[in-house]
Amino acid sequence: MQIAYSPCPNDTFVFHAWAHGLLPDAPALDVTYADIDITNRLADERSGPEVxxxxxxxxxxxxxxxxxxxxxxxLGRGCGPLVLTRGEQPEGPDPLAATADVRTDGIDPARLSGKRVAVPSERSTAYLLFRLWVADHVPGGVGEIVVMPFHEIMPAVRDGRIDAGLVIHEARFTYQDYGLQLMTDLGSWWESDTGLPIPLGAIIARRGLDTKRLTEWIRASVRHAWDHPQDSTDYVMAHAQEMSPAVAQAHIELYVNTFTEALGDDGYAAVTALLGRAMDEGLVPKFDLALLCKPD
Structure with a gap:
């Protein structure tokens, strides 16, 4: 079976057992490693793998x-994308240490009015959250949106080539190394506004496949990863893109959680809320929300 997922630690951790033939009843996987902007495009073109x-x-x-x-x-809490700007770090506690309120370094969002902002993709949850937040907090909206590879965004903000950057994943743990400031944590804003977790990356399968069996195999792989965390270490680090073991582990702990095993009521409510709002704002095409319904 063909499958595509990212080389990020959470994906390699989750799919390690299945990809290495450790699930007795599951078919062998032919894995393509691709960043999510690539898989988004493949899905849109209907030219990608089955899963x-x-x-x-x-x-x-x-x-x-x-x-x-x-x-x-x-999908989870405390794992949302960040809006970063250049400047001196403020005195006080680490802005990522608290989780109850919207995290911010106290920078007025109005500073983004008419400015250039770098984003990793225009078809990402991060970008949807950013657009929804901008509509409420940035008078007149931002100026130019510049799409650039994720790893180039923080250096571009640091060097003044971009006024602000939208970042995801391990940037939560490393942005201060670039001398950047946190304008807002969009995940905290979303959670404060809705009370729901943040939907980030979804697993999809071509219609007509046996989704019940696929679900069973993926859940078995997740459970194996939790029960035998050391089994996947070499695989995770081989694809971790020069990430340190500590950052890779923090990445896994943040993004692999109970929602990874089962979306559940809160997970489906979060996805419906996000995409419903996005439709209302004209950010995504109109579609039948019933297509997101929980399986029987």
Whole structure:
């Protein structure tokens, strides 16, 4: 079976057991490692593998041909994208240490009015959250949106080539190394505004496949990863893109959680809320929200 997921630690951790033939009843996997902007495009073109990890924000374009699986993805709390700017770090506690309120370094969002902002993709949950936040907090909106590879964003902000950057994943743990400031944590804003977790990456499968069996295999792989965390260490680090073991582990702990095993009521409510708002704002195509319904 063909599958595509990212080389990020959470995905390699989750799929290690299945990819290495440790699930007796599961078919062998032919794995393609691709960043999520690539899998979003493959899904949109209907040219990708049978099973893929894509952004929840890309679902409205592909649900006629792909089904959302209720496990294996990335959805949670305290794991949202960040809006970063250049400047001196303020005195006081680490802005990522607190979780109850919207995290911010006290920078007025109005500073983004008419400015250039770098984003890793325009079909990502991060970008949807950013657009929804901008509509409420940035008078007149931002100026130019510049799409650039994720790893180039923080250096571009640091060097003044971009006024602000939207970052995800391990940037939560490393942005201060670039001398950057946190304008806002969009995950904290979303959680404060809705009370729901943040939908980030979804696992989809071509319609017509046995989604019940796929769900069973993915959940078995997740459980094996939790029961035998050391088994996947070499695999995770081989694809971790020069990430330190400590950052890779923090990445796994943040993005692999109970929602990875089962979306559940809160997970489906979060996805419906995000995409419903995005439809209302004209950010995604209109689609039938019933296509996101929980499987029987």
């Amino acid at each position: 893929m990890k894509i952004s929840y924000a890309a679902l409205p374009w592909v649900l006629d041909d792909y089904a959302l699986l209720p496990c294996g993805g990335a």
